[in-house]
Amino acid sequence: MKRQLIRNGTVMTMNDEMQVIxxxxxxxxxxxxxxxxxxxxxxxxxxxxxxxxCVIDAAGKAIIPGLVNGHTHLFQTFIRGVSDDLPLSQWLxxxxxxxxxxxxxxxxxxxAMIGCIENLKSGATxxxxxxxxxxxxxxxxxxxxxxxxxxxxxxMARGGVDLSYEPRLRESIEDIFNxxxxxxxxxxxxxxxxxxIAMGPLNLYGCSEEFLKQxxxxxxRNGLITHIHVAETKDQIDNTMERFxxxxxxxxxxxxxxxxxxxxxHGIWLNDAELDLLQKHDATVIHCPVSNMYLxxxxxxxxxxxxxxxxxxxxTDGPGxxxxxxxxxxxxxxxxxHKVDQLDSTLLPPMQVLEMATRNGAKAVGxxxxxxxxxxxxxxDIVIIELQKAHIAPIHRxxxxxxxxxxxxxxxxxxxxxxxxxxxxxxxxxxxxxIIRRAQARVDSLRRKLSAAFPVFGIVQ
Numbered sequence: 001m002k003r004q005l006i007r008n009g010t011v012m013t014m015n016d017e018m019q020v021i022x023x024x025x026x027x028x029x030x031x032x033x034x035x036x037x038x039x040x041x042x043x044x045x046x047x048x049x050x051x052x053x054c055v056i057d058a059a060g061k062a063i064i065p066g067l068v069n070g071h072t073h074l075f076q077t078f079i080r081g082v083s084d085d086l087p088l089s090q091w092l093x094x095x096x097x098x099x100x101x102x103x104x105x106x107x108x109x110x111x112a113m114i115g116c117i118e119n120l121k122s123g124a125t126x127x128x129x130x131x132x133x134x135x136x137x138x139x140x141x142x143x144x145x146x147x148x149x150x151x152x153x154x155x156m157a158r159g160g161v162d163l164s165y166e167p168r169l170r171e172s173i174e175d176i177f178n179x180x181x182x183x184x185x186x187x188x189x190x191x192x193x194x195x196x197i198a199m200g201p202l203n204l205y206g207c208s209e210e211f212l213k214q215x216x217x218x219x220x221r222n223g224l225i226t227h228i229h230v231a232e233t234k235d236q237i238d239n240t241m242e243r244f245x246x247x248x249x250x251x252x253x254x255x256x257x258x259x260x261x262x263x264x265x266h267g268i269w270l271n272d273a274e275l276d277l278l279q280k281h282d283a284t285v286i287h288c289p290v291s292n293m294y295l296x297x298x299x300x301x302x303x304x305x306x307x308x309x310x311x312x313x314x315x316t317d318g319p320g321x322x323x324x325x326x327x328x329x330x331x332x333x334x335x336x337x338h339k340v341d342q343l344d345s346t347l348l349p350p351m352q353v354l355e356m357a358t359r360n361g362a363k364a365v366g367x368x369x370x371x372x373x374x375x376x377x378x379x380x381d382i383v384i385i386e387l388q389k390a391h392i393a394p395i396h397r398x399x400x401x402x403x404x405x406x407x408x409x410x411x412x413x414x415x416x417x418x419x420x421x422x423x424x425x426x427x428x429x430x431x432x433x434x435i436i437r438r439a440q441a442r443v444d445s446l447r448r449k450l451s452a453a454f455p456v457f458g459i460v461q
Contacts, residue, residue: 002053002418004028007039009058009384010398014065014358014373018351020398026063027052028380031192031418036374054420060388061412062398064354065374066125066153066381067327068361070286071227071265073318074115074129074143075100075108078443080323083456088233088295096320097166098454100133102446108133109142110439115325116150117427117435119316122408124327125153125381125416126361126371128263128286128315130227132159132202134171140183148191151421151429153381155365157200157227157263158183165206173211177218184222192417196365198225198263203232204248205239209255216257225261225365227286228252231274232266233297249274258283263364265315266291267305268298275301275308284311284364287356289333291317299341302334303348313364314357326408328385331357335403350399380418386410 004027011024013036027035027048039045049055079099086094103111112129119127131143140158147154160176161169171179183197199219201207207215219226231237231248240251249270252258262283270278278285287302305312314334316325334356335348362372370379385406387395392405414422421428451458 001030003034003051004054004056004418005048005052006056006058006063006382006384009061009063011036011374012062012064012354012398012402013375014355015375018355024063026374026382028382028415028418031380033374033376033378033380035376056384056413058384060386062385062387062402063374064123064383064385064402065358065372066383066414066416067123067357068126068313068365068372069119069124069316069325069327070128070263070313070361070364071288071315071317072115072119072127072129072325073131073320074112074127074146075103075131075133076111076318076320077114077118078103078107078111078439078446080319084294084323088297089235091295091321094454094456097169098450099446099457101135101166101168102449103133103135105136105138105142107442107446108136108139109146110435110442112143112146113150113430113435114439115319116146116152116154117430117432118325118408119327120150120152120414120416120422120427121411121425122325122327122329123383123385123411123414124325125383125414126155126365127152128155128157128198128227128365130157130159130200130202130265132161132200133169134160134179135168140179141186144183144187144190144195147195149430150427151416151419153194153416155196155198155225156183156187157198157225159200159202161202161206162211163206163208165202173208173214176211177214180218194417198227200227203229203236204251205236209244212251212255212257216255219257219261225263226257227263228257228265230264230267231269234269237269247271247274249277253277253281261366266297266300268292268300270301275305275310278305278310279308282311284313284360286315286364287312287334288315288317289337290330291321293333293337294321294323299337303338303342306352311360311363312356313361327357328402328406328408328410331403350397350403353403354399380415382415383411384413386412
């Protein structure tokens with residue numbers, strides 16, 4: 001079994017005590033962490049240097065648990081930056097729907113591969129991809145194959161709508177569950193346990209009550225996470241009030257979908273009673289601050305949620321509404337958004353934000369026992385961040401430097417399941433340059449295809 005040693009860095013354990021270890025080390029054995037501690041000055045551990053297969057010197061660097069990107073749409077890497085100044089409803093109709101309908105099967109693999117590379121290189125070892133475009137039979141498999149090949153730990157929430165939304169993106173209830181069955185058969189637990197499937201009804205306004213009820217039962221029967229957009233805009237509250245006389249989260253509860261394995265994405269327009277429901281059912285909120293600002297959707301009540309003991313994890317959202325998936329950048333946006341929204345500079349200190357991105361993310365996916373912190377026995381999902389740069393150093397507190405100074409370009413190395421997948425800022429398992437070249441060629445073709453009907457795709461300045 002391969003043994004690897006990371007030493008000389010500052011270890012942000014994110015354990016129960018939030019222990020920070022200067023001159024720390026992490027010993028990996030296979031896919032698990034064997035030891036974490038401070039490297040002794042008396043030479044008592046020096047023999048270990050000769051007993052391991054690999055030593056990584058992390059001097060001047062931070063060693064942190066892998067970040068969990070709790071919500072994204074990988075296919076949207078092909079759409080980022082097409083148009084930057086639209087509200088959600090227009091953005092969907094004018095950008096997302098036309099592009100997703102025009103994309104071909106290979107495009108979904110390439111787009112997802114770009115997205116996996118981007119996530120790994122910005123510190124995310126775990127992603128929850130909400131994938132809802134099933135225009136070709138191989139779309140889902142292309143996304144999951146990208147996760148497998150890139151080395152990331154990936155969870156696909158198999159999305160679907162059966163009611164409104166863009167008609168060509170609808171599916172019958174029967175098709176949604178049949179196709180999810182096939183994904184479970186083929187992919188659940190694949191790639192040495194790195195790949196998993198979740199139930200992902202896309203949103204409440206695109207899904208019938210019957211589908212939502214069946215989805216809740218399907219998730220419970222198969223032991224799956226349910227991942228769904230909720231209360232992202234005020235219009236979405238109006239929709240469920242008109243149809244059912246219920247607010248968004250009240251409807252989620254009424255159909256039997258609200259529980260410990262439920263991930264409520266965004267949750268911006270929730271009232272006090274709905275926060276009570278989250279608390280009662282021990283559900284998770286996935287907070288995507290950059291997307292919420294980009295689309296001017298609103299500000300989620302994150303500090304109040306945390307005060308109530310509600311689990312809040314972080315996500316980038318898709319590259320169509322971010323426009324990147326820089327997981328370290330999300331940390332700073334999270335802290336700053338809520339300070340200015342509440343006019344309270346004391347809210348969300350750095351260690352709390354890091355906790356949201358690590359421990360809370362692990363809890364969101366039901367993996368708090370083996371992910372989310374650097375402790376013996378846990379999975380070796382580890383990120384090393386370079387701190388000796390002009391925009392970061394000199395340093396007073398490493399937690400502050402990570403949250404407020406660092407960005408994805410500062411990630412030096414990444415381990416997933418004990419495998420080195422990023423080294424010195426480059427992905428190890430895939431040819432980045434070739435993937436980017438192929439992706440750009442496909443996007444150029446996509447723009448030509450769409451520009452006549454949708455002039456925004458032809459704009460180059």
